[in-house]
Amino acid sequence: MLKHIKTLLKGNIFLIAILITISIAYLSLMKMPQYQPTISNLDKWEHSFAYFTLSISWLFVFYKKPQKKYLIVLVCIIYGIIIEILQQTLTDYRTGDYLDVLANSSGVLLGLLIFNQILKKNQLN
Structure with a gap:
């Protein structure tokens, strides 16, 4: 089962990264319904999660080119700005x-940190 999921993601990671990028833009610019969150600063957590997802998806698109990972991080931060x-x-x-x-930036940096840990673990195995 895990092998099938890896195969599915591997062939479509670029498309997934594009969809995440477009979704963040859409959700960020659309009119949102007013609600009172019960968790303080919930929107900041949502921003961090969205940009974590954005950065890690693009890092996996270019994982065979590790020299580009800092450029990807920079572009994701600029995208957030x-x-x-x-x-x-x-x-x-x-x-x-x-x-x-x-x-947004903290989510991107967390994505880089997790990505580096995943690569490090995979290189040891």
Whole structure:
């Protein structure tokens, strides 16, 4: 079963990374319903998770080119900054927030950390 999942992901990881990238842009720029989260700063956790997913998916797309991983991390962070700027400038129902940029960046850096650990583990086996 695990082998089938690996095969499925391996052939489609580029498409998955594109879909994640588009989904983040869509969800970041669409009008969201108003809700009162019961967990404080829940949106920052959501930002971190989204950008963790973004970075790790792109890192796996280019995992055979480890020299590009820092470029991928930089591009993911810049993407997060651009999305925050677009929220501020294109919409009147969303606002850009530097704390969101920090949450996005922390998710990207966590993705890099986890990716490095996965590669390290796979090289030892």
